[in-house]
Amino acid sequence: MSESFEGGRRTAGGSDGRSSNTGGSRKAEAGAVRRGKGQASDGKQRGTARDAALEVLVRTEQDRSYSNLLLNQTLQKYNLEKLDAGLATEIVYGTIQRMNTIDHFLARFVSKGLAKLEPWVRSLLRLSFYQIYYLDRVPDHAVVNEAVNIAKRKGHRGISGMVNGVLRNVIRQKDTLTIPANLPAVTRIALTHSHPEWIVQRWIRQLGEEQTERICEANNVPPRVSVRVNTMKYSRQQLINVLADAGLEVEPSDLAPAGIIVKGAGNMALTTWYENGMISIQDESSMLVAETVDPQPGEKVLDCCAAPGGKTTHMAEKMGDRGELWACDIYEHKEKLVREQADRLQLESVRTVVMDARELHNRFPPASFDRILLDAPCSGLGVIRRKPDMKWTKRERDLDDICAIQRELLRTVHSLVRPGGVLVYSTCTIEYSENEGMVLEFLERHPEFEWDREHSRQIYPYEHQSDGFFIAKLRKRA
Template sequence: MRRGLNLADTINIRAMAANVMAPLLRQHGSLNTHLPSALQHCPPQDRALLQQLCYGSMREFFRLQALAACLLKKPFRSEDMDLQALLLIGLWQLRSSRIPAHAALHETVEATLVLNKPWATKLFNAVLRRYQREHKTLEQQLANDPCFTWNHPQWFISKLSHNWPEHWQDILAANDEQAPLTLRTNTRRQSRQQALERLETAGIEATATPFSEVGLTLAQAMDVEAIPGFSEGDLSVQDEAAQLAATLLATEPEQRVLDACAAPGGKLCHLLEATPRLQDVVAVELEPARAQRITDNLQRLGLELECKVLTADASSSDWWDGQPFDRILIDAPCSGTGVIRRHPDIKWLRQGEDVNALAQVQLNILTNLWQMLSPGGRLVYATCSVFSQENERIIGRFLKQHADARHQPIDADWGEERPFGRQLFPQIGGHDGFYYAVLSKVTDG
């Protein structure tokens, strides 16, 4: 019998991917928390493959899970979630990748040895070869399973179809597509047209975004460090929907501005780029590691002296100095259901009951920060969710509780007008799913 190997003996990218995904299958962490460390320990030439295996398998998760259940006589034990992850990775390669089948099968079977589970070698060889032979029959058997058909959990399908009976199928389809790479032009340094011409000179195809006046989308994703001007701060990665926040906030020089729940800082940096000479800008973020990301982004753009970053709770006021803000942006913590194509593990990690808890957090933050807005001030409430429970219904509840709050309709050609605010749905080749509402504080309460 061959002795079991481990990662100290050899590098197998499928085994590394399985170790990244195994905690997720136990509902621990996310790709964002587990993948970066694995990438650091991965040979540079294999990092793209590692990321592709993890994101591809999580993107097709519910279809792959259904196929795995058909192929296995009994499910893996909880201590063998690395094997469950490895099986999903193997199936994804055979079903959806351009990796030659013989290479995918060989490397996946070998990964069982690297994971120190040689007893699974014959099982994986048999199961994956059976999928090769019977894949059409297996998928026909699953045709009536909505989780397989739509590649989302049942609670999500039901809630989405209830919220958006005319749009839910398009939203689910968009969720399963890779998002484009969209950039924001730093207009302190160059115009969007200048940025487009600079990219064209470098042989990089890009187009102007239809709704954001500073956005541009690349025809092909690429390493951002290779984009002319990126390292100098001339461009930043930001989805078009997120770029709309700065315009809605409508900041003016000498105003005092608060960006709550500000990490990673994209909207914050945008509003600083768009409005020089603000009197005072405060960014609040609860988690220290995420607050550091804000600082890193500010430093990359040379904006660190124009903003104060506080590690604090936006639902509390113990950090507030008592001076009101003229503008407040609340990028509220949410289900992330509008950005699933960028974070495909959300489909598995998020549970239906999470939305109820998040809605309460969102209302608490909005209520707390309202006291900090000056009379005549403007507040923009934003989420990257497609569920009305986190969006227009929050605004409706809040308005009933605050006589000094006025809803300001958004006059725009993007998204769908709602009773309160506007809802954007994820678009294939276009922007993410997002929600915005604008409130003003009247002086006669």
């Protein structure tokens, strides 16, 4: 196995969830330690990778903000070099991913309890524990020294002494920190793979213990970078050749016909291939949605909840940009994202509208679309590996509210499908009540639709190293 901080997340880990001991480069560590605090001549704040990571973790916990958005803002603010930015990214996502496991172990070393610590002290201990326990390539002494320095700057001698003592005790005892195999299944899986017990319990009830553990394990594996080829300009093999000739390590997706896996290339959204409309960045599972809708040139198609536009533009490409593709979103700033993607790809068939999809029946007459995609708002429990925060912010009671919205959307948009037409319902979750349960409930009330199970699927994160997704193809009887 190999592991890299460059470009962001780690790329491999041991079977116990701890990173492989690769003995790799210390450049990220050295770069993070040497940088001092203060204000740079360009007005950007100076600090280490750990300063940046700490700021993101504190704000994520206090404000319940999205870590990915905060991280991007903070990295720009600190103006870190590439390797340091990679280390900060790894620390943030890794600490959030492993939060309850970290807290479980830290509780042994903090006598008054983590909950009684100031938020920044708690986050500092968490991110330091993550490096000591999970990142074998980062020297333990450097982690402790950096944490103590941060504690001195932000607190007082008492806090820095406590931080120093806790972390040195962690180092001395880290080989004894294990999750007992004889724990009840829910507790063992929750602590081993760092998921809330309510999610683990729910999945075991629906899917069984073995499959639940595979899902939870996969949720801690960093997502691969996948791009979708614009088939109006290139075949997949042609673009693979272009990318390979440019020195990129690429391979065709074994899941999505238009998908390409790209390794070690950094942010593909900053490339000329993206800018020129040759590729779009999209997960492989997500690409299957447009394949399932299968829109044909000249048809009238509706994407009910379209932002940020990946599925919309994919459908337009499959139509050869011939026909009428309406893309709706409830928020103006999100509708703008769809328009920007359509403009980047020079798609003229896409028409956008700002509207609550539950009101679309007031905008369009019944039976006015050949095909409709309802990519419904959902719990997002299939994309935890991309958004680890949601493990700790979602509550089980939230699912009832989400299901109510999905139910109402299906109730209002189904009438817009013409007889003989297609309604595709999709989510990025693996939750039964939002997926198969929702479709079965809909079909009970609307027997004019039939479920094309052959062209429907539930994808789990461990199957293809892609997002968890549900796609149901419903046909309206002619």
